[in-house]
Amino acid sequence: MTHLLDIRNVSRRFGGVLAVNDVTGHVDEGELVGLIGPNGAGKTTLFNLISGFTPLSSGTVAFDGRTISGLKTNQVARLGISRTFQNLRVFPNMSVFDNVSVGAVGALPQGALGALFGSLAGGGARSAEISRRTWEALEAVGLTHVAGELAANLPYGQRKYLEIARALAMQPRFLILDEPAAGLNDTETRALADFIKRLHGTGLTIMLVEHDMTLVMSICQRILVLASGRKIADGPPDAIRRDQAVLEAYLGVDA
Amino acid sequence: MNVSDLSAPRRGQGALIPLLLALLVFVGLPAVLAGFDRGYFYQIANLALIFILLSASMHLVTGVAGLLHLGHAAFYGVGAYTAALLSTKFGLGFTVTLPLSGLVAALIAFLVALPTMRLVSIYFAVATLAIGQMLYLVMLNWVEFTKGPNGIIVTKGLELFGFSLSGRLATYYTVATVVALCVLAIGRLSHSYYGNALRSIREDDQCADAMGVSTARLKLEAFTLSAFFAGVAGSLWAHMTGYISPGDFKFSESILILAMVVVGGLGSLPGAVIGALLLILLPEGLRAFGDFRNIMVGLVMFLSILLLPKGLLGEVSALQLARRQLGAAWRNTVKGEGIGWR
Numbered sequence: 246m247t248h249l250l251d252i253r254n255v256s257r258r259f260g261g262v263l264a265v266n267d268v269t270g271h272v273d274e275g276e277l278v279g280l281i282g283p284n285g286a287g288k289t290t291l292f293n294l295i296s297g298f299t300p301l302s303s304g305t306v307a308f309d310g311r312t313i314s315g316l317k318t319n320q321v322a323r324l325g326i327s328r329t330f331q332n333l334r335v336f337p338n339m340s341v342f343d344n345v346s347v348g349a350v351g352a353l354p355q356g357a358l359g360a361l362f363g364s365l366a367g368g369g370a371r372s373a374e375i376s377r378r379t380w381e382a383l384e385a386v387g388l389t390h391v392a393g394e395l396a397a398n399l400p401y402g403q404r405k406y407l408e409i410a411r412a413l414a415m416q417p418r419f420l421i422l423d424e425p426a427a428g429l430n431d432t433e434t435r436a437l438a439d440f441i442k443r444l445h446g447t448g449l450t451i452m453l454v455e456h457d458m459t460l461v462m463s464i465c466q467r468i469l470v471l472a473s474g475r476k477i478a479d480g481p482p483d484a485i486r487r488d489q490a491v492l493e494a495y496l497g498v499d500a
Numbered sequence: 501m502n503v504s505d506l507s508a509p510r511r512g513q514g515a516l517i518p519l520l521l522a523l524l525v526f527v528g529l530p531a532v533l534a535g536f537d538r539g540y541f542y543q544i545a546n547l548a549l550i551f552i553l554l555s556a557s558m559h560l561v562t563g564v565a566g567l568l569h570l571g572h573a574a575f576y577g578v579g580a581y582t583a584a585l586l587s588t589k590f591g592l593g594f595t596v597t598l599p600l601s602g603l604v605a606a607l608i609a610f611l612v613a614l615p616t617m618r619l620v621s622i623y624f625a626v627a628t629l630a631i632g633q634m635l636y637l638v639m640l641n642w643v644e645f646t647k648g649p650n651g652i653i654v655t656k657g658l659e660l661f662g663f664s665l666s667g668r669l670a671t672y673y674t675v676a677t678v679v680a681l682c683v684l685a686i687g688r689l690s691h692s693y694y695g696n697a698l699r700s701i702r703e704d705d706q707c708a709d710a711m712g713v714s715t716a717r718l719k720l721e722a723f724t725l726s727a728f729f730a731g732v733a734g735s736l737w738a739h740m741t742g743y744i745s746p747g748d749f750k751f752s753e754s755i756l757i758l759a760m761v762v763v764g765g766l767g768s769l770p771g772a773v774i775g776a777l778l779l780i781l782l783p784e785g786l787r788a789f790g791d792f793r794n795i796m797v798g799l800v801m802f803l804s805i806l807l808l809p810k811g812l813l814g815e816v817s818a819l820q821l822a823r824r825q826l827g828a829a830w831r832n833t834v835k836g837e838g839i840g841w842r
Binding site: 296298317318319322323327328330334336337338339343346347348349350352355356357359360361363368371372375411412415 | 685688689692693694695696697699700702703704706707708709710711712713714715717718721725767815816
């Protein structure tokens with residue numbers, strides 16, 4: 246059977262640095278997969294290669310049986326791959342509602358005529374659909390009470406959920422979360438873990454890039470480990486915990 | 501809270517304020533103008549209306565989509581020259597030249613924007629500056645076609661399907677109606693999901709891209725649409741004044757329109773309208789001060805940026821936008837802050 250996301254022999258070279266080196270892996274429909282690795286392992290680069298932010302040096306990425314390497318970022322997004330960012334990138338001068346609505350707009354046709362002529366050009370229905378998706382996403386992350394606030398005024402923790410809501414408003418098939426727990430305390434991280442599990446429970450396929458090992462170990466079904474741009478392990482959390490190569494990469498033990 | 505009861509938080513006010521504005525523009529002001537019955541007052545009112553349209557059209561591309569556009573007056577000029585040439589060479593009337601002026605300006609904007617839209621930040625601004633200067637130099641130097649610095653006398657006034665509208669009050673009503681319709685259209689574009697998609701490009705174009713927003717296409721559309729409205733304003737100007745010359749469309753006019761959008765507040769349509777009113781009426785009101793009025797207008801602009809960094813009604817501070825636009829030219833950033841520019 247075909248995998249939802251199929252990464253084959255993917256490499257990316259930045260000048261003399263091989264940031265991602267011949268990585269092969271996959272994610273199946275409905276999985277919750279973790280991607281871990283020490284700093285500089287190439288996690289975010291791999292992520293950017295999948296979402297089309299960075300072009301591949303070699304290899305292919307396929308989504309739902311269709312090759313997506315070479316597509317533009319927004320085309321990849323419209324196929325149903327949605328993401329959040331490691332360093333929060335909310336739209337600061339827009340309201341929370343407007344921020345989230347961009348995700349819904351992005352997933353739908355974006356012509357000016359609908360906005361200009363309203364219902365005469367199908368804009369009324371689209372507008373209502375965007376509004377509905379936006380409220381649904383805000384409801385899912387529990388931010389409806391601040392919908393009218395400027396995003397810049399939200400505290401850090403809520404901005405994280407705002408980014409997730411914006412990604413959810415696209416109604417993606419595959420959600421990539423880039424270090425969602427960064428900067429959160431233990432209580433907040435636990436709440437986030439519960440939230441991610443709930444999202445996964447709705448049938449969404451999720452890939453989680455994370456430093457926080459406890460978070461990844463506690464919720465992910467399968468974990469990919471990168472070190473120095475190479476994939477060094479791929480398996481369920483228990484196996485990863487005992488994997489010699491992973492321990493070496495993280496603790497620097499000489500083999 | 502039941503989600504179905506909620507609707508999007510409203511950006512504008514109720515129907516009352518637009519109604520009052522319509523009354524003011526179509527009943528109150530014409531009554532005052534007719535009361536005084538001085539050509540000078542009509543002229544200022546019409547000029548203010550045309551600049552409201554120019555400022556509103558620039559609001560779409562600079563205020564909402566966040567593209568620093570330094571050549572807007574050139575598209576205003578393209579519209580005016582299209583109207584003037586069509587009416588002097590082919591005898592076409594205002595009813596025909598009005599839409600054609602908009603379309604020609606939009607077509608030229610589309611063609612020059614195709615290669616330009618890939619540019620980011622300051623490089624885009626410089627490209628629009630070059631486009632503006634290029635079009636201006638064509639108006640100035642292609643003497644056989646545009647009559648160069650002598651300008652063109654447009655004998656055909658405003659009309660509707662042959663019915664003359666060139667009386668003072670009729671001219672005012674025609675200009676006001678066209679401007680009101682265009683501003684209404686710009687309002688629908690900028691205060692809708694479409695406007696939000698444009699705003700996301702202003703805020704963070706890479707991130708907007710990752711959300712599925714076709715940034716390149718939307719930038720192109722915003723630029724073309726804004727040129728369309730500028731072209732319409734040009735046609736109004738040509739038929740209204742009866743004489744156009746390249747001097748009306750030079751770089752300083754682009755900067756004047758930019759100043760209107762900035763003073764009014766980037767991202768706000770009411771702000772763009774108020775900015776236009778302020779920068780047209782203030783110099784007229786200060787005529788008694790002779791040459792000092794330019795210094796005073798400059799002072800007002802300077803103070804408004806200093807004391808109201810977001811303009812009167814803005815969503816985003818002009819300094820912030822400029823910093824981001826210029827800062828982005830250095831691709832090195834740490835935690836979203838550009839290095840090398842502060």
